[in-house]
Amino acid sequence: MFRARRSTPNKATMPKPDLAEFHLKLIAAAAAGLADPIGIVDAQRRELIRRLRDVKGAAMAESDGSHAGLLLEGIVLRLQADLRWLEACERAWTDRRKK
Numbered sequence: 001m002f003r004a005r006r007s008t009p010n011k012a013t014m015p016k017p018d019l020a021e022f023h024l025k026l027i028a029a030a031a032a033g034l035a036d037p038i039g040i041v042d043a044q045r046r047e048l049i050r051r052l053r054d055v056k057g058a059a060m061a062e063s064d065g066s067h068a069g070l071l072l073e074g075i076v077l078r079l080q081a082d083l084r085w086l087e088a089c090e091r092a093w094t095d096r097r098k099k
Contacts, residue, residue: 023085030093041090045083052079 022044030037055075062069 026089037093038090041086041093045086048079048083048086052076052083055079 026037026040026044029035029040055072059069059072059076062072
């Protein structure tokens, strides 16, 4: 008989579904000059790093090959990709400021 594991990811470790909306708002705010995009990037980076730390901790608590562990690995990869995107945004805006 299949028994469900109790150590499933909680809401704090799951990625927020509004991330695409954040991306659009960041680009729009930067393009319209409504906010300092690098400041926004810094704040979002801190939040993503906090979430990444939480998810990695939850993943380490899972047994090898668990379904929850696989889901958490996907979340880790998504958060890492979002951090790389923020770095690319920061580089682009920093380069523009230098010109």
